[in-house]
Amino acid sequence: MMTLSQCHIRGIRILFRGGCIRKISDSKYTVRSRAHSDWYAVRWREKKWRCECADFRKNRGPCEHIYSVLYLLRLPTILLLNTNYEAFICPRCGAEPDMTTSKGGRDNKTGRVQIFKCKNCGHKFSSTLGFSKPRHDPLLITAAIDLYMKNLSFRQVQQHLEMIYGCEVTPMTVHNWVKRYTKLVTNYAENLRPNVGGEWHADEMVVKIKQSHAYLWNVLDRKTRFLLVSTLTKGRGVKEATRILREAVGSAGKKPGRLVTDALKSYNKAVGSLKVRQHISGPKFSNPSNNNLIERLHGTLRTRYDGLRALGGVRSGATLADGILFNYNFIRPHLGLDGSTPAEAAGIRVKSRNKWHYFITAAKRHKNRKALCRQGNRRTNTSLHSQRC
Numbered sequence: 001m002m003t004l005s006q007c008h009i010r011g012i013r014i015l016f017r018g019g020c021i022r023k024i025s026d027s028k029y030t031v032r033s034r035a036h037s038d039w040y041a042v043r044w045r046e047k048k049w050r051c052e053c054a055d056f057r058k059n060r061g062p063c064e065h066i067y068s069v070l071y072l073l074r075l076p077t078i079l080l081l082n083t084n085y086e087a088f089i090c091p092r093c094g095a096e097p098d099m100t101t102s103k104g105g106r107d108n109k110t111g112r113v114q115i116f117k118c119k120n121c122g123h124k125f126s127s128t129l130g131f132s133k134p135r136h137d138p139l140l141i142t143a144a145i146d147l148y149m150k151n152l153s154f155r156q157v158q159q160h161l162e163m164i165y166g167c168e169v170t171p172m173t174v175h176n177w178v179k180r181y182t183k184l185v186t187n188y189a190e191n192l193r194p195n196v197g198g199e200w201h202a203d204e205m206v207v208k209i210k211q212s213h214a215y216l217w218n219v220l221d222r223k224t225r226f227l228l229v230s231t232l233t234k235g236r237g238v239k240e241a242t243r244i245l246r247e248a249v250g251s252a253g254k255k256p257g258r259l260v261t262d263a264l265k266s267y268n269k270a271v272g273s274l275k276v277r278q279h280i281s282g283p284k285f286s287n288p289s290n291n292n293l294i295e296r297l298h299g300t301l302r303t304r305y306d307g308l309r310a311l312g313g314v315r316s317g318a319t320l321a322d323g324i325l326f327n328y329n330f331i332r333p334h335l336g337l338d339g340s341t342p343a344e345a346a347g348i349r350v351k352s353r354n355k356w357h358y359f360i361t362a363a364k365r366h367k368n369r370k371a372l373c374r375q376g377n378r379r380t381n382t383s384l385h386s387q388r389c
Contacts, residue, residue, distance in 0.1 A: 011067025073111030182323030194346030197223030
């Protein structure tokens, strides 16, 4: 009879031998015996991995063949946990990884989920923090989002995941990942205040939407290349221009000392209502304060928007625009900033290689804290009400 540790070790040996595990489907694998040439079927049934080998039938517990499959499914998360510092930070009290300890895990269809416990507050959390009951590994989810932001279609991302990682998903699943997690991180990013300069550039470009077209307004900080606003509207009148500039001021927390725009007349009244000190409208190419900086930005953004045949509309396109803005500011390295992101140039530092994973976990941690604060406020109000009664 093999001990549990022996099963773990032999499962790792099967995995690293190579060519001994074949994926039939998400719920079935065949594993070659370590001692002879027989193959055993490992299936997910009744919320448990089961094997047809003699050891599993005898012990009714995980055997070396099951552990080899679990470690295979676990490989992306093992890589993630060893290269991303933030995965071990307590989501409740924010304690550093030195204050967390491993408390075992649970086995599910997508592999083994590691459980951690905070020594400071006693809170238990898993390695899938930020990813609500994921059926697939968080590393594959962040890879899919990043590939989509690099101008691949949902179907191309799905084909890449299936070919390289053996991850069987549909294009609609990839679409749902992008929609859900970009909304999560963009809501979190609204709480981050960039330290931008005093000269901004504003311009708009035409984007195709369903049966029509819309205008994508962009406001860019010259010093940090931070994109303060990237918003879709149907028109480009004074009302829209004023709204866009007010959003930029709200994002930066201050007004610009100088605003450079094209010759669109809508900007004149909008700038006047905000009382910006200096407005340069439609500068010539020879002018040092020309608008070429934001024109280059439009060239970068157009490669993403032209890859979309047509947006569903202004409302659905706004979600995508927010995701592209977040990717430009926080994820994509900028050659003009020596490989840093605009957010890093604006003082928002990120100590992680997988920035998508960092911001998703940070956003979920922030959301959990706000929920705890609301619960605490409700309990306080209820207690005060009962005392008054």
